[in-house]
Structures are given as C-alpha cells and as structure tokens.
Amino acid sequence: xxxxxxxxxxxxxxxxxxxxxxxxxxxxxxxxxxxxxxxxxxxxxxxxxxxxxxxxxxxxxxxxxxxxxxxxxxxxxxxxxxxxxxxxxxxxxxxxxxxxxxxxxxxxxxxxxxxxxxxxxxxxxxxxxxxxxxxxxxxxxxxxxxxxxxxxxxxxxxxxxxxxxxxxxxxxxxxxxxxxxxxxxxxxxxxxxxxxxxxxxxxxxxxxxxxxxxxxxxxxxxxxxxxxxxxxxxxxxxxxxxxxxxxxxxxxxxxxxxxxxxxxxxxxxxxxxxxxxxxxxxxxxxxxxxxxxxxxxxxxxxxxxxxxxxxxxxxxxxxxxxxxxxxxxxxxxxxxxxxxxxxxxxxxxxxxxxxxxxxxxxxxxxxxxxxxxxxxxxxxxxxxxxxxxxxxxxxxxxxxxxxxxxxxxxx
Ligand code: HEM
Numbered sequence: 001x002x003x004x005x006x007x008x009x010x011x012x013x014x015x016x017x018x019x020x021x022x023x024x025x026x027x028x029x030x031x032x033x034x035x036x037x038x039x040x041x042x043x044x045x046x047x048x049x050x051x052x053x054x055x056x057x058x059x060x061x062x063x064x065x066x067x068x069x070x071x072x073x074x075x076x077x078x079x080x081x082x083x084x085x086x087x088x089x090x091x092x093x094x095x096x097x098x099x100x101x102x103x104x105x106x107x108x109x110x111x112x113x114x115x116x117x118x119x120x121x122x123x124x125x126x127x128x129x130x131x132x133x134x135x136x137x138x139x140x141x142x143x144x145x146x147x148x149x150x151x152x153x154x155x156x157x158x159x160x161x162x163x164x165x166x167x168x169x170x171x172x173x174x175x176x177x178x179x180x181x182x183x184x185x186x187x188x189x190x191x192x193x194x195x196x197x198x199x200x201x202x203x204x205x206x207x208x209x210x211x212x213x214x215x216x217x218x219x220x221x222x223x224x225x226x227x228x229x230x231x232x233x234x235x236x237x238x239x240x241x242x243x244x245x246x247x248x249x250x251x252x253x254x255x256x257x258x259x260x261x262x263x264x265x266x267x268x269x270x271x272x273x274x275x276x277x278x279x280x281x282x283x284x285x286x287x288x289x290x291x292x293x294x295x296x297x298x299x300x301x302x303x304x305x306x307x308x309x310x311x312x313x314x315x316x317x318x319x320x321x322x323x324x325x326x327x328x329x330x331x332x333x334x335x336x337x338x339x340x341x342x343x344x345x346x347x348x349x350x351x352x353x354x355x356x357x358x359x360x361x362x363x364x365x366x367x368x369x370x371x372x373x374x375x376x377x378x379x380x381x382x383x384x385x386x387x388x389x390x391x392x393x394x395x396x397x398x399x400x401x402x403x404x405x406x407x408x409x410x411x
Contacts, residue, residue: 022323031307042316046323048330056352060298090236109214137409150245159210247291247399281339287346293398295319377407
C-alpha cells in the first residue's frame with residue numbers, strides 16, 4: 001500500500017496509531033519538514049540510522065534561546081508554564097560544557113547502586129497499589145496504578161517526606177489531566193518548584209541518605225551544585241521520570257492485553273519464577289510502543305545536511321523515536337511484538353550524551369509493575385474495546401488517558 005502524499009500528522013486518528021504515518025515518512029520523506037500543532041515548523045527524522053546519528057550530533061543544540069527564534073516564540077519548548085527569566089536550566093536544555101558538568105555531578109548521586117538498593121521499596125509500593133484495587137474486580141490501570149507508582153517512587157527517592165507526597169500526586173495529576181482552567185499546569189509546576197527549593201534549603205542543614213542530600217553533597221573538583229541547580233535537578237528528575245514511566249507501564253500493559261499469545265507466554269514464565277523473559281519483554285514493549293514518541297527538542301546551530309535535506313541554522317529538529325524503533329532496516333519484523341527479541345538496541349531511552357539518566361529506575365519500575373500485576377491478577381482483561389481507548393494529546397509523549405480492566409477480585 002503506497003500513498004503518494006504524507007498521511008495526516010497529529011490528528012486524532014494519528015494519536016491512536018501514529019505508526020502507519022511514520023512508516024510512510026520513513027520510506028518517502030525520512031527527514032520531513034512538518035507543521036506542528038503549535039504552528040512551528042520542525043524537521044521530523046524517522047529512520048533509525050538518521051535518528052541515532054542526530055541524537056549524537058553536536059551540531060544540534062538543546063538550547064533554544066541561542067539557536068532558534070521560532071522555538072523561543074512558540075513557547076512550546078520547555079516545561080509548561082516556563083517563560084522568559086523563569087526558565088530553569090536543566091540537563092535537557094543545555095549543551096556541553098555545562099551539560100557535562102551537571103550530568104557528572106548528578107550521576108555521582110543517582111547511581112545504579114542507589115537504584116538497585118531501592119528495589120524493595122518499589123516492590124512494596126507496587127504491592128500496596130495492587131492491594132488497593134485487587135478486591136474490587138475492576139480498576140483503571142492508569143489512574144489507580146501506572147500514575148501513582150512513579151510519583152511516589154521518585155518522591156521517596158528524592159527524600160520528600162511521606163506526608164507531603166500526596167501534594168505531589170495532585171500537582172502531577174494536574175500535569176497529566178489539566179482541568180480546563182487556564183494556567184493550572186503552570187501553577188502546579190510553580191508549586192512543585194517552590195516546594196523543592198524549600199526542601200533543599202531545609203535539607204542543607206540536615207543532610208540524610210536520600211537523593212536530594214546526595215545532590216547537595218555531590219562535588220566535582222571542589223565544585224558544588226548551587227541551591228538553584230539542585231532544585232532544577234530535582235525538578236527535572238521528577239518531570240522527566242514521571243509521565244514517561246506512567247506511559248511505560250500503561251502502554252506496556254495495553255500492548256500485552258492486545259497480544260494474548262505473548263501475554264500467556266509471559267505469564268507462564270512468571271509462574272515458573274523466571275525473570276529473564278520479563279526483562280526482555282519490558283525492553284520490547286519500549287521499542288514497540290514506547291512512552292517518548294519524539295525525543296525532546298534540538299536546534300541546528302549551523303546550516304547542515306540531514307538525510308539529504310538542507311536544514312537551516314536555528315531550525316528545530318525532532319527525532320521520532322517511535323518511527324526509528326519500527327525501522328525494518330534495523331529491526332527484523334518491526335511491527336511484530338516479540339518479547340524474546342535479541343539485539344534490541346531501541347532508541348526508547350535516547351542515545352548520546354542526553355541518554356536517559358533514569359533508565360535503571362524506569363526498568364526497575366517497569367519490571368516490578370508489569371510482573372507483579374500479572375502475577376497478582378491471573379485473569380486481567382480489558383473492560384472496554386481497546387480501539388475505543390483515548391490517547392492523551394501532546395507532542396513528545398505517547399500515553400493513554402485511561403485503561404479500564406476487569407478481573408476476579410482477590411483479597
Ligand atoms: C532523558 C526516556 C524514565 C530522567 C531521556 C531521554 C529519553 C528518555 C528518550 C532523552 C531525551 C533527548 O535526548 O531528547 C525515558 C523513558 C523513561 C524514562 C522512556 C521511562 C520508561 C526516566 C526516569 C528518570 C529519567 C525514571 C529519573 C528519575 C531523565 C533525565 C534525562 C532523561 C534526567 C536527561 C538526561 C540528559 O539530558 O543528560 N529520558 N526516560 N527518565 N531522562 Fe528519561
């Protein structure tokens with residue numbers, strides 16, 4: 001089936017299933033200038049090899065202020081509610097050498113060892129959430145499960161006291177489901193930032209063994225994170241690690257429920273106490289329908305050629321991870337869900353210097369959530385026709401608004 005024109009991008013049908021449009025782009029216009037819903041034009045890169053090269057290309061900057069008037073004026077490049085002097089400097093909007101320094105400092109605090117030690121707490125949180133709805137026989141897996149787990153997990157890790165964590169749940173909920181009120185998301189961001197700034201100030205006087213204390217301690221040849229930098233860093237850990245992980249769990253469970261044979265295979269292996277299939281399944285779910293559809297913004301520092309197209313200085317470039325990860329040039333049978341896929345070097349966590357810092361935590365949460373839920377509820381099934389489910393709008397992320405399910409109640 002060859003269409004001669006680019007299928008409609010960013011409409012409702014596209015939101016439910018963007019993959020046919022990305023396949024068309026990959027074959028016919030692998031670097032394509034599209035008009036985004038905000039009115040800004042940006043280059044979409046959809047082939048795996050081009051995408052991987054673009055993610056590692058130093059000629060593409062993350063800093064919109066210096067490189068793109070279009071992006072600056074669009075007001076759509078950063079965290080909601082951020083404008084002008086209010087914009088935070090964080091890992092996803094800076095380039096080396098500032099990025100190198102900040103990333104080195106945070107990597108000292110956010111270590112794989114710290115994440116591994118956090119596993120029992122993630123499992124405890126997951127078990128608590130499952131217990132909260134297991135007796136009901138029905139649940140919305142986004143609202144009741146995928147949404148609260150990452151927010152409680154990262155709050156715990158950062159050292160936000162338990163009694164304040166429900167405030168974060170409310171603020172984060174506002175970001176996922178903005179109530180039509182103008183400025184609601186911006187206000188939630190502001191409250192979170194103010195809270196974190198205050199918490200850091202208090203912790204400086206009384207350091208503990210949480211991640212914020214570790215960020216404050218982190219030093220590099222005598223250089224310390226300033227209080228503002230530590231606040232921006234805590235915020236970006238929350239912001240980058242929240243909706244992404246909600247969608248890993250949500251999209252992952254949705255995909256499994258739509259693939260009964262693969263789901264049955266995974267259940268059998270979980271029942272046999274094997275963990276290997278769960279690990280490769282979570283990677284494949286990320287490749288197949290990952291949370292980050294488009295990597296965050298990049299801007300050409302200078303005129304350059306990408307996939308045969310001339311990109312002007314300042315032009316925004318969006319790397320389509322969801323398109324690259326279905327590229328038949330890189331993956332055999334890319335539209336087939338293969339939980340045992342080998343050599344699965346997907347781009348779901350990005351690539352290059354901005355490669356996801358939180359990948360070990362995301363993997364831990366994804367495995368705990370999917371593995372424990374399937375083990376606890378053996379007859380989990382969708383409560384509505386999956387084709388009727390609605391996807392959240394938004395450019396960068398891909399995720400469901402709700403995922404209603406039914407199962408035999410257990411106590
Ligand atoms: C960066 C994906 C979870 C923290 C990224 C990038 C991707 C990504 C694609 C690169 C963006 C770019 O190059 O434009 C994901 C996915 C997740 C996830 C799919 C869940 C399944 C997390 C978690 C955290 C986190 C749990 C932290 C708690 C970060 C940070 C960056 C980042 C700080 C910026 C790194 C840098 O610029 O150096 N993530 N992420 N992410 N992620 Fe994640």
